Amino acid sequence: MGRxxxxxxxCTGRYASGDWDSAPLVPxxxxxxxxxxxxxxxxxxxxxxxxxxxxxxxHPLLYMTGHLPVRFTEAERxxxxxxxxxxxMIFMDDHNHDIGGIFHQTATEEIAxxxxxxxxxxxxxxxxxxxxxxxxxxTTSHELNGWGDNLIHPHLSVVYExxxxxxxxxxxxxxxxxxxxxxxxxxxxxxxxxxxxxxxxHALTH
Amino acid sequence: MRSLIEPRLLEGVARTLxxxxxxxLLWRAWSPPAAPREAAVSSDGxxxxxxxxxxxxxxxxxxxxxxxxxxxxxxxWLAAVRRAGAEIAWSGExxxxxxxxxxxxxxQHSYVIRASAGDARELVFRDRDRELxxxxxxxxxxxxxxxxxxVGVSTGEGSASAAxxxxxxxxxxxxxxxxxxxxxxxxxxxxxxxxxxxxRVTVAPGVGVGSFSLGALDTARYSxxxxxxxxxxxxxxxxxxxxxxxxxxVVSGAAVRHRSLAALLPxxxxxxxxxxxxxxxxxxxxxxxxxxxxxxxxxxxxxxxAPIVAGGRFGAGRVIVSGYGDTWQWRMLGDEQGxxxxxxWWSAVVGAAxxxxxxxxxxxxxESAPLAALHAALGPPGAAGPQPTLSFRRFxxxxxxFGLTLLALVGETVSRRRRGLx
Numbered sequence: 319m320g321r322x323x324x325x326x327x328x329c330t331g332r333y334a335s336g337d338w339d340s341a342p343l344v345p346x347x348x349x350x351x352x353x354x355x356x357x358x359x360x361x362x363x364x365x366x367x368x369x370x371x372x373x374x375x376x377h378p379l380l381y382m383t384g385h386l387p388v389r390f391t392e393a394e395r396x397x398x399x400x401x402x403x404x405x406x407m408i409f410m411d412d413h414n415h416d417i418g419g420i421f422h423q424t425a426t427e428e429i430a431x432x433x434x435x436x437x438x439x440x441x442x443x444x445x446x447x448x449x450x451x452x453x454x455x456x457t458t459s460h461e462l463n464g465w466g467d468n469l470i471h472p473h474l475s476v477v478y479e480x481x482x483x484x485x486x487x488x489x490x491x492x493x494x495x496x497x498x499x500x501x502x503x504x505x506x507x508x509x510x511x512x513x514x515x516x517x518x519x520h521a522l523t524h
Numbered sequence: 525m526r527s528l529i530e531p532r533l534l535e536g537v538a539r540t541l542x543x544x545x546x547x548x549l550l551w552r553a554w555s556p557p558a559a560p561r562e563a564a565v566s567s568d569g570x571x572x573x574x575x576x577x578x579x580x581x582x583x584x585x586x587x588x589x590x591x592x593x594x595x596x597x598x599x600x601w602l603a604a605v606r607r608a609g610a611e612i613a614w615s616g617e618x619x620x621x622x623x624x625x626x627x628x629x630x631x632q633h634s635y636v637i638r639a640s641a642g643d644a645r646e647l648v649f650r651d652r653d654r655e656l657x658x659x660x661x662x663x664x665x666x667x668x669x670x671x672x673x674x675v676g677v678s679t680g681e682g683s684a685s686a687a688x689x690x691x692x693x694x695x696x697x698x699x700x701x702x703x704x705x706x707x708x709x710x711x712x713x714x715x716x717x718x719x720x721x722x723x724r725v726t727v728a729p730g731v732g733v734g735s736f737s738l739g740a741l742d743t744a745r746y747s748x749x750x751x752x753x754x755x756x757x758x759x760x761x762x763x764x765x766x767x768x769x770x771x772x773x774v775v776s777g778a779a780v781r782h783r784s785l786a787a788l789l790p791x792x793x794x795x796x797x798x799x800x801x802x803x804x805x806x807x808x809x810x811x812x813x814x815x816x817x818x819x820x821x822x823x824x825x826x827x828x829x830a831p832i833v834a835g836g837r838f839g840a841g842r843v844i845v846s847g848y849g850d851t852w853q854w855r856m857l858g859d860e861q862g863x864x865x866x867x868x869w870w871s872a873v874v875g876a877a878x879x880x881x882x883x884x885x886x887x888x889x890x891e892s893a894p895l896a897a898l899h900a901a902l903g904p905p906g907a908a909g910p911q912p913t914l915s916f917r918r919f920x921x922x923x924x925x926f927g928l929t930l931l932a933l934v935g936e937t938v939s940r941r942r943r944g945l946x
Contacts, residue, residue: 324704324705324706324753324849324850325704326704326705355728356703356727356728356731357702357703357726357727357728357729358702358703358704358727359702359704372857375856375857376853376856376857378705378708378709378852378856403863404855404856404862404863405708405709405712405852405855405856405863406856448733449727449728449731449733480716482712519703519727519733521708522703522704522705522707522708522725522727523703523707523708523723523725523727523733523734524708
């Protein structure tokens with residue numbers, strides 16, 4: 319079992335199928351932004367945890383992504399269901415930004431099988447004002463790059479546990495948008511990881 | 525030779541005696557009996573005796589020997605006999621028995637029923653409609669989420685009952701703390717137990733998430749404030765004023781070590797507890813800090829001999845200090861009951877400190893402590909009275925009159941026969 323800490327530890331979920339590690343630079347970039355903008359005690363490095371393991375319960379925010387088909391094992395489904403029931407929140411991003419793509423189709427199917435079907439998250443939700451203010455999910459530079467479905471996805475999708483977000487699902491391809499070395503933020507006019515800070519702050523406060 | 529006594533005169537005297545005795549017996553039969561001087565009775569005959577003493581003059585002195593605790597009717601009836609002028613002495617080896625029921629100051633309140641029953645082997649708890657649980661004797665405390673009507677506890681020797689408690693009304697609770705899992709899950713646990721929570725979660729210097737503002741901290745709006753892991757020093761005057769007005773304060777985790785709060789807390793931090801890194805069954809595996817209780821602190825929980833949760837008063841309010849750190853791990857990593865237990869525990873802790881004025885007008889019932897009520901009604905037990913026997917105080921006079929009647933009848937009959945009369 320890993321360490322038990324009260325600081326925020328960014329956790330990437332490793333599932334048995336697909337390519338769970340398709341965006342390896344995202345954790346470091348989000349950790350950098352959380353440390354840069356907030357006073358949240360954050361661990362300098364993230365962790366990778368098997369989603370079928372109870373160790374995932376140590377990290378109430380779980381990041382999952384991939385390009386390939388997703389098929390949870392029964393143990394993974396059981397653990398993830400328990401994870402959200404106890405209060406954990408999963409952020410799952412479609413690295414293909416393609417609603418006809420294999421990740422989206424299989425991931426949404428797995429979400430429906432594990433919890434319930436996804437619902438649209440209103441763009442007025444507290445998530446969009448948890449720290450920085452947004453009018454909805456910020457558009458990524460990858461949504462119109464010729465890959466994927468070439469659509470601007472105006473909403474994120476969710477599964478609720480009561481009135482709390484249990485699963486936050488995105489077709490925006492934030493995994494591509496945020497997968498660069500944190501030092502390169504200095505070349506950006508506006509830090510495009512700010513919405514990642516909102517996701518972390520929302521998970522820690524709601 | 526003629527007799528010295530004229531037989532006719534003798535017969536006349538005998539007849540007169542006979543008629544007189546019959547007249548007296550008849551009068552005594554029809555006239556109300558005189559009050560007996562003493563009576564003794566046991567529990568079994570008490571009801572009949574009370575009825576007799578009520579429909580005819582009470583004895584001057586009554587000795588009652590109780591084999592078991594009398595019911596309210598018998599006790600009050602005896603007290604009425606006593607007030608009517610009879611001297612009541614009672615005895616009996618009665619086990620003390622008492623019950624109380626209180627409702628917790630929580631939105632989804634639960635009821636705690638406590639009973640004390642001396643050496644009784646078994647205690648049966650019940651409400652109006654059902655038996656709740658049977659426990660071992662002595663004393664016991666049970667918690668239930670629902671009560672139907674009054675509660676009662678019975679042993680083989682008696683029973684006690686208490687009115688259903690009225691749950692106090694609670695207001696909102698404020699939670700302040702830094703952005704982190706502990707603050708998040710304290711808020712979640714309280715909301716999931718029905719508390720209306722206003723929070724202020726610090727995410728950056730001068731930046732907070734939530735609707736709570738310090739200016740609104742007043743007992744009219746809030747029952748308690750929970751400070752998790754941080755203690756803004758500038759808040760101290762407002763929190764002090766809130767406590768003085770009767771509000772509740774819960775200080776948890778690292779906030780226990782903040783000097784700015786030390787003057788309010790009934791305990792100071794002790795040694796650091798290292799959390800278990802292997803098994804999270806319940807809160808006994810959590811890390812945190814032990815406490816060193818102050819002189820007026822009440823230790824609420826301890827790990828071994830080391831206090832870890834303590835309570836005390838400040839002004840008109842109550843303060844609870846919890847040395848547990850990262851209780852969210854109990855919820856996330858605990859066993860099957862971890863989630864519910866985490867909610868229950870936090871709700872109970874806040875409820876124990878919360879400002880919740882008692883608006884009920886329920887008086888304490890004497891039936892909640894029947895032995896004490898017996899003492900109150902009849903005074904302390906006196907020397908044991910005589911063993912229960914029937915009273916024959918009327919018997920000697922009636923027997924003498926009957927003997928005299930018989931003697932007069934026989935004498936007259938013999939005299940008449942001697943004179944040759946039928």
